[in-house]
Amino acid sequence: MNLTLPQRIYLMAYSPAKNDFTTANLQFRGQRLRAAALTELLDAGLVGTDGGKAIRLGTEPPADAFLAQVWGQVSADKPERWLELVHNEAHTAEAPMRSQLLTAGVIREPEHRRLGPLGPHHVVLTAPEQVLALREATRSVVLSDSDPTAVLLDDLATALLCTEGEASVLFDGRERRAHKQTLTAFAHRFDDFAPGLRNALLTSIVSHRAVGGGWS
Secondary structure, eight states, X not given: OOOOHHHHHHHTTEETTTTEEOHHHHTTHHHHHHHHHHHHHHHTTSEEESSSEXXXXXXXXXXXXXXXXXXXXXXXXXXXXXXXXXXXXXXXXXXXXXXXXXHHTSEEOOSSOOOSTTGGGOOEESSHHHHHHHHHHHHHXXXXXXXXXXXXXXXXXXXXXXXXXXXXXXXXXXXXXXXXXXXXXXXXXXXXXXXXXXXXXXXXXXXXXXXXXXXX
């Protein structure tokens, strides 16, 4: 599947055991979507960083609508803290990503919509085998204790962003403990690439715990 990093993060909340997007896996996904978008923009040279802050670069937005939205919210005049870029609009990230994937046919509306505040989050994968293959490929780079310098940024960032805040999206507690050194090495490489961004994500997650993750 040819997916952006934020799209991958959205889909990783799918639980094979439950055959659904579970409530626990939905927590803090807005923050992860924002951090993923900023990671991809940084990699594309459309956002720059001085180590703790970010600034918009370039004059043309990326073709992807969600990346373009996040890119447009980064100031081109004055560097902004990563935390502000991850945290302040986290509650708005889910809806456009969900709409984007619905339009692309990656997910679809269920035949029977669930009632309650989590109803809009109930979607169905159109090709679950492809998402499961992507999920296992992402898991394998950690479970095989890969050298972080040999791992593609998309794979490394997906694995790492999905484990921040002790999330069980991709790895359970036992797996995280068994491969702690690998995840730490991944974190060091990510921090070298995007200094301060991972810490901003963690800070946002901690501040949102009391209100359930800031879903939209």
